[in-house]
Amino acid sequence: MHVPDGFIDAPVSIAAGVAAAGAVAVSLRGARRELDERTAPLAGLVAAFIFAVQMLNFPVAAGTSGHLLGGALAAILVGPYTGVLCVSVVLLMQGILFADGGLTALGVNITVMGVVTVVIAYAIFRGLVKVLPTGRASVTTAAFVGALLSVPGAAAAFTAIYAVGGTTDIPVAKVFTAMVGVHVLIGIGEAVITAATVGAVLAVRPDLVHGARGLATPLKLRVDGELVDAPTAAPAPVAARSTKPVWITGLVTALVLAGVVSYYASASPDGLEKVAADKGIDAHVEEHASANSPVADYSVKGVGDARLSGGLAGIIGVGVTVVVGTGIFWVVRRRRAEDLTATSAAVPTA
Known part of the structure; x- marks a missing residue:
């Protein structure tokens, strides 16, 4: 759904850019509360993983494909504020390096693919987690539903922006019907990928899933024939588990997906591209400012073999995204540590 x-x-692109900048600023502050010594490096990995999976277009209808948006996955794994930043980093790298998503439309893309998907998915996820039985299955189910609904929600958001600032005179009702219709199908793929990924992390390190924190089932005791919650004992101190195995596994997976599996992705246009071509939305599309980038269109210039060219571009994209993302999140994490140090220093001791 990258808008070119x-x-x-x-005017509307500028307004969307301002809104996106505001959302990123708020997310930078909010991420300070979400990131700690475990999640800061993993947030950069999540961004790289989203980049890799977005290269895997899957067929959803005749001549149409879809790909992961990633807002739901990022929000559930590392938190909603950090999730907005993860998707924003991915969109920035795609726009600058790979000519995917217009640079003047970057604000639109961050708003639609980052902010809207995160808000919808995480709100639905949290609501379902509260009403479903406590357990990993409920977290995975809530992730599935949140991801599923976030995609047509993003399609509706794009339609609303198009209604205000579209450069072609196409009836909004037709755009809405086409966009939401195809993105409901894409949402199924988004939901499957999100639920599978969240479920896999839950199986090995549930403590690293932001959306699953605080979901431990309380111990029950039978008193006078009734089940009551047992008194909560202070947890015994345990050594912090290293996140290195998860980080290495996730990075290798992202590199394999982007460098190898992406070659077998669907070549059909994605949902927005298909609707734009069918309805005439793309009548005034402009050449991308990064069209001459060495890795534009996810292929390395000068490399004749298509498989090798695309694989190298994917590996470069994963590498750059994980470095930039991890750097940003470590800076945010450091600011949090500085804030905590300043706060503790300001509290008078008895």
Whole structure:
């Protein structure tokens, strides 16, 4: 659903850019509360993993494909504020390096693919987790539903932006019907990928899933024939488990997906591209400012073999995204540590 330059006029693109910048600023502050010594490096990995999986377009209908948006996955794994930042990093790398998603439309893309998907998915996820029985199955189910609904929600958000600032005179009702219709199907793929990934992390390290924190089932005791919660004992101190195995496994998986599996992805246009071509939304599309990038269109210029060219581009993308993302999240984490140090220093001792 990467919106290219020329779909949305300049005033609305600027307004969306301002809104996206505000959302990123709020998320930077909110991420300070979510990131700790475990999740800071994993957040960069989540961004790289989303980048890799977005290269795996899957068929959803005749001549149409879809790909992961990633907002739901990021929000559930590392938190909603950090999730917005993860998707924003991915979109920034894709726009600058790979000419995927217009640079003047970056604000639109962050708003639609980052902010809207995270807000919808995480709100639904938290609501379902509260009403479903406590357990890993409920977390996975809630992740599935949140991811499923976030995609048509993002399609509806794009339609709303198009209604205000679209550069073509296409009836909004037709755009809405086409966009939401195809993205409901794409949402199924999004839900399967999100639930599978969240379930896999839950199986090995449930403590690393932000959305699963605090979901331990209380011990029950039978008193006078009734089940009551047992008194909560202070947990015994345990040594912090290293996140290195998870980080290495996740990075290798992302590299394999982007460097090898992406070659077998569907070549059909994605949902937005298909709707734009069918309805005429792309009549004023503009050439991307990064069209001459060495890795534009996810292929390395000068490498004649298509498989090798695409694989190298994917590996480069994963590497750059994990480095940039991890750097940003470590800075945010450091700011949190500085804030905590300043707060503790300001508290007078008895």
